[in-house]
Amino acid sequence: MKSLIGLRLILVSISILLFSSCSTKTASYGPDIYKPDTGFKVVGYLSTESIGMMDELELDKLTYLNLAFGNPDKEGNMLVSGNADIAAAVKKGHEARLKVFISLAGGGRPDTAIWKSLLLPENRSSFISKLVSFVEANNLDGIDVDIEGNLLPTIGESYNPFVIELRKALHAKGKGITTALGATGSHKAISQEALEAYDFINVMVYDKTGIWRPNQIGPHSPYSYAEEAIRFWTVEKKIPAERIILGVPFYGFDFTPPARYISFKEIIDIDASNGYRDSIDMKYYNGIPTIVKKTELAKSNLGGVMIWEIAYDVKGEMSLLRALDQTIKAGSAPVTTFYKDEDGDGFGNQTKPFQAGVAPQGYVSNRDDTDDTNAKIHP
Secondary structure, eight states: HHHHHHHHHHHHHHHHHHHHHHOOEEEEEEEEOOOOSOOOOOEEEGGGGGGGGGGGGGGHHHSSSEEEEHHHHHHHHTTEEEGOOOOHHHHHHHTOOOOEEEEOOOOOOOHHHHHHHHSSSSHHHHHHHHHHHHHTTOOOEEEEEEEOOOOHHHHGGGGHHHHHHHHHHEEEEEEEEEEEEEEEEOOOSSSSSHHHSSEEEEEEEOOOOOOOOOTOOOOOSSSHHHHHHHIIIIIIOOOOGGEEEEESSSSEEEESSOOEEEEHHHHHOOOOGGGOEEEEEEEEEOOOHHHHHHHHHHHHHEOOOOOOEEGSSSSSSTOOOHHHHHHTTTTTSOOEEEEEEOOOOSSOOOTEEESSSOTTTTTOOOOOOOOOTTTOOOO
């Protein structure tokens, strides 16, 4: 009788073990062969609808290109927004010596039920396998997890195991994993362990207000917000500063009814002098001086700068990306904006700025010339 009872206990124990094993089993991955990037990063997001503009963009001023966005169907197969063909974008990115990532999800997802299902324990490993296969098939360098907004509270406790396992799967292939998160807050679903799983974090230091807050008209990305973000992520969340990438906007909000998003290009097209302000009428954005100041802040304290999005920039010498790049290359010296003086009258052209520690040959510190083709015409 005792032996029978003992046998039953053994069988019950085996059943429990088997059930537990089946319910928590995750895929087995190889060793971590990812090589961390210790350089200063310039991460540019590009929406898939803007891929056709790539030939107009100065990709050589970036180190990472994040294609936004990719999302799964109900079987877990990756679909790119707008059914865009990303092959050409990846090729051009690699030709410019960039690492090219696919950015997952994005704000305000309508397909929350699909994500919630795929991240359940019984589906997670299969979904991750499909993600990694998508990365390899498209010659991508990694995945940027942009799970935010209404998607985070929907998937809840599934977020952490997904991120941790995805890191193992990607690193086993030598691929990277990053994320885009808010400036001064972190959803309760995101654990410290998940934060530590990312190679670096792109902090979205913009949208402090917006057209969805018509009673809060004002700057959506002031310099002070960047300072708040650094304190939150490095002091409160204790993430090493070199793994924090400071996000800057190449767009603004026009609160003039009907309120709308407005690109930096549109702002400059109105008047080139707008490039040296952060607001005009009811339009709020970051002009060249603020982008320079934020880049200097990141150079001194963080691991890089991130841009949403590079297609919103203006072409030519008024480009925010050019200003950002010149600021990085200026070294440790305090950066000043100088202006080209083509007619040699001592007055510079406001449409031809250059960021440097010392004035380059042919540049002056003012932008007061009214006709830079005639030395006799100036203030």
